[in-house]
Amino acid sequence: MEQTKQTAIIVGVELQNQTDFPYSMQELRNLADACSIEVIDELSQKAPRVNPTHYIGTGKLEELRALAEGHDADMVIFNDELSPSQIRNLEASLERTVIDRTILILDIFAERAKTREAQLQVEVARLQYTLPRLVGLRASLGRQGGGGGTGLKNRGAGETKLELDRRRIEERITALQAELEKLVARRQVQRKQRQKNEMPVVCLVGYTNTGKSSMMNALLEKFNPQTDKQVFVKNMLFATLETSVRSIDMPNNKSFLLTDTVGFVSQLPHHLVKAFRSTLEEVTEADLLVHVVDYSHEDYEKLISVTNDTLKELGALDIPTVFAFNKCDLTDHPYPQTEGDRVYLSVRENKGLDELIELIRGHIFNDYIECEILIPFEQGRLVSYFNEHAHVQETSYEPEGTRLKLECKTADFEKYRNDFVVLS
Template sequence: MEKPLERAIIVGLHLSQRLQADFDYSMQELASLADACHITVVDQLTQKAQRVTSSHYLGTGKVEELRLLAEAHEAETVIFNDELSPSQIRNLEAELDRKVIDRTILILDIFAERAQTREAQLQVEVARLQYMLPRLVGLRASLGRQGGGGGAGLRNKGTGETKLELDRRRIEERISMLQQELEKLVATRQTQRMKRKKNEVPVVCLVGYTNTGKSSLMNALLRHTDPETSKEVFVKDMLFATLETSVRQIELSDNKSFLLTDTVGFVSQLPHHLVKAFRSTLEEVAEADLLIHVVDYAHEDYQKLIDVTNATLEDLGTKGIEMVYAYNKCDLTDHPYPEVQGKSIYMSVREAKGIDELIGCIRQQLFSHYVKCSVLIPYDQGRIVSYFNEHAQIFATEYEEQGTRIEMECSVADYDRYKEFYLEEAQL
């Protein structure tokens, strides 16, 4: 027999300086986050105010209204749209006699459930512990004084240290240990990045709001360039299905290639604990040669999703990196597709329409520095001929008296690299 879903009331404070549309959207998103955490939202309560009430977040009258609402719906949990202070959580739980959580812990719970790789699990645990650290209130029974000395191997500081202080110190030690392990994984990631730069393989990053179809687009590109591929990534129609950064090499038909990176999706008010913990992963974005901003064009407020993503990207230091917009899910709209408008591609990943147009746009952005040329390579430099056969688009090969003549298109860097070995060269 399946366990019944947890029932919850969601609560938001609409501060006077905030636009009504932004507030309404954040509440809809909070309900979606609750759903992603297997919680059923049975009702919501909002209050307009000039400022947050420091003791209870809401005014006292609204707190009583919330208590009655939760009782009427038999809701076990109350979820607040903003991050609560430790004292607010404590006071609200006492008044409501219900479990109280905020937007931050809700997102952290989703991340904890979705994390698969060791790096993602470490990043989430660090973020959760950093969130918990100032919120260690402790029950009265656990606040008794601990005995000194070496009893039970607790390594505490001696008589006078409270259980709360001991818990806090253990968490700090745990955070330190996890961060050391993370640093080793980050060093490995940086080494991989350096190798990619050395090989001069361009990097394309898929970015966008969570659940817009980034992973589906990666799989579509993989299938388009290699129908027999076995390197597809996990896809599911839910928030934050992807937490791990996946990198796949895309081989085009003319021997051009690039690395395609799928990143964690963004969401408004992404907790700073998470941004800090996932910074090493998100830094992949700032290292990219091109960003493909995947947009859920069927979303009723897709522009808001774009704004949230662009604000997060700006914080990550992506200024100056070229961006192409992939307006996905056009099959759910009246907009014609596939269609190209400058650096915007209107497409449907589900129907595999617009993939050719997107690849054409990627080619234009990444390989504009390629040159068409004719070179004559001495026969004793066969390795150079082999290199160009693998890394350039060959139009014609002729064997002349002095060497092998190749007409090709290659990168300027490759063309210049072997210049000293050419017997004859000409731009086509």
């Protein structure tokens, strides 16, 4: 039998000069839906600031209580991160499970995490969020443990063990962080190894569910058709929680590493950003970012803004960026089309990938030189080297040696400059 969905009312405070409030409430609905929670109503209040004790004013609180009772809602979800005292006060007033945007996102991450590193990162973030809220979360945590319903039967459970619980959580966080540090160290070794190989790194970034993983798979299929290293793709929020790195081998002896990253969302909990910092560091060390945008989204400019805010927090806003406006097949905009550092495409229809690759190529392979050289026969090893590491366009043999017309790295040209004759 299909499990009955839990029902919820969502609540938000619209502050003065806040232009993105309708968007953030819609995003909260999407987050609830990703947690299999049915939003049955919503309540909002315009205010100069959030009420420090109950998040909303007393009049609105009474309205919310009546609304929750009228709908017999299982829970109430708030659009901002609540303080421990706000959770306690709201649960006492509403007599229902109270959760906030942060715990909703943490729930989704916990459900989606597949690798050990992602699972550790999510658990650390959840425990750090839970620690100061042990009393206020008595009902909410019942839901996470599979309690369901309003969680009222859990009220008061374990309060006498509060200090013990707190110490256990602190010990658990310490143990998890120690295990995480080992995995992070391994990741850093792999990253240093890649840097030593001098392969350019291109990183896919963007809002969650814009098509980053689909784009990676499409590029793998195009340039590495024999690969079995496709990444997981599903039309849902946060399908990707672990960084995947794949080599894209182009036909002219040029390769680059393509990295798929965690999707961003507005007000990404700081506990999560902190826990996932090692994963997100992949972004900061990229040579080029490909900012994937869902161009069919009615508020796509807001998605761009959310991603830029997160990149700024990571210190990655200054990295060269090209924009890939995906899902153009769902819009009236012509595609494939390139405008400066923007490419309009459809991954689903495989249109625009060539244009995207040209943009990428122009950014990461700009240290190449086209030349014609004559390599003496006694330097025959250089012929092999350039055939393997450069794009050799023509080869001919002359009495003095091998003549190559090629495109190679400027660094290689300078390194072996004294071992061959430059013809043009």
